[in-house]
Amino acid sequence: MNSLEFNYHKPNTLEEVCNILDNSENAAIIAGGTDVLVEIKKGLRQNDDIVSLKKLHELKILKEENNEIIIGAAVTHNEVKDSTLIKNNLSALSDAASNIGTDQIRNTGTIGGNLCTGASCCDMAPVLLAYGAKVEIVSSSEKKIIPIKDFFFSHRKTLIGKGEILTRIIVPIPPPKTGVCFLKFGLRDAASISVASVGVMIKLVNGVCSEARIAIGAVAPAPKLCDKASELLTGLTPDDLSDDNTLLKVAEAAAGEALPLDDIRGSADYRRNLVKTLTKRAILKAIAQTI
Numbered sequence: 001m002n003s004l005e006f007n008y009h010k011p012n013t014l015e016e017v018c019n020i021l022d023n024s025e026n027a028a029i030i031a032g033g034t035d036v037l038v039e040i041k042k043g044l045r046q047n048d049d050i051v052s053l054k055k056l057h058e059l060k061i062l063k064e065e066n067n068e069i070i071i072g073a074a075v076t077h078n079e080v081k082d083s084t085l086i087k088n089n090l091s092a093l094s095d096a097a098s099n100i101g102t103d104q105i106r107n108t109g110t111i112g113g114n115l116c117t118g119a120s121c122c123d124m125a126p127v128l129l130a131y132g133a134k135v136e137i138v139s140s141s142e143k144k145i146i147p148i149k150d151f152f153f154s155h156r157k158t159l160i161g162k163g164e165i166l167t168r169i170i171v172p173i174p175p176p177k178t179g180v181c182f183l184k185f186g187l188r189d190a191a192s193i194s195v196a197s198v199g200v201m202i203k204l205v206n207g208v209c210s211e212a213r214i215a216i217g218a219v220a221p222a223p224k225l226c227d228k229a230s231e232l233l234t235g236l237t238p239d240d241l242s243d244d245n246t247l248l249k250v251a252e253a254a255a256g257e258a259l260p261l262d263d264i265r266g267s268a269d270y271r272r273n274l275v276k277t278l279t280k281r282a283i284l285k286a287i288a289q290t291i
């Protein structure tokens, strides 16, 4: 078979998906196809079986349950962007979705497909890491829910193994006095792949940061949390962070946790500097939401 020859499956249930994945040597799931189809056309992948998620309505859910927002893996970026539920509860996720690709890409590309590419520059990762999201993974033998921080291994490697499918993304609704911000930098205003991206969550209790997460994308083999930089935010007040030196110390710590490469979109040094600048800006924007 050449890369354009494969069996195309359009199962109706998750059980059928798992069955096809279990019985194929090298099946691939296709959701929106914005990555898979490009790779097939370029001959970068060779799959005997391609399994579409189009008929699986359970992967299109978007609902609130037990103070969490449940997003089906096959929900598109434009559905995330336009959802009132998401705008009202997870505005930074809506912002992130609205900055992905073009309308054509956002109409077909899905949140699950974005995460499952495992690309270090996938924009949904830093913002979901900042929110402290979890992901649900299903196979014929089990269903597991894991923190998204454990989902990414290295470039294009995720926790999804053979026979497994990402079914849901579960995002806790941030408590009051919590700010979340996602910022990305690309080489043009529209349809731009991130050269660096940052997600920040800051939770204030009695005017003091009690919990914080800083996540970075496109500047390490995989999207990641910056644990040391996040730790530095804990115990600080918005007043402390209005001091440029304090802010810089946190931003420099985040840049120090990046492991960027030189490539056509930017040098490693340039990317580290971007992390510094984006982290500072994202912290200030997150803080502004808590006041």
Ligand SMILES: Cc1cc2nc3c(=O)[nH]c(=O)nc-3n(C[C@H](O)[C@H](O)[C@H](O)COP(=O)(O)OP(=O)(O)OC[C@H]3O[C@@H](n4cnc5c(N)ncnc54)[C@H](O)[C@@H]3O)c2cc1C
Binding pocket: 028, 029, 030, 031, 032, 033, 034, 035, 036, 037, 038, 053, 073, 074, 099, 100, 101, 102, 105, 108, 109, 110, 111, 112, 113, 114, 115, 116, 117, 121, 122, 123, 124, 160, 164, 165, 166, 167, 191, 192, 193, 194
């Ligand atoms: C012009 C252009 C611009 C783009 N701009 C951006 C951008 O700004 N930011 C950004 O982050 N990305 C961008 N992308 C990349 C891509 O569009 C997104 O990553 C998109 O969200 C992928 O989703 P999809 O549903 O199309 O995935 P697909 O192409 O269907 O699948 C991608 C990968 O995930 C696997 N997969 C999909 N769904 C599941 C599932 N539920 N369970 C297990 N495995 C699964 C597939 O097997 C495949 O390996 C762009 C792409 C193009 C072509």
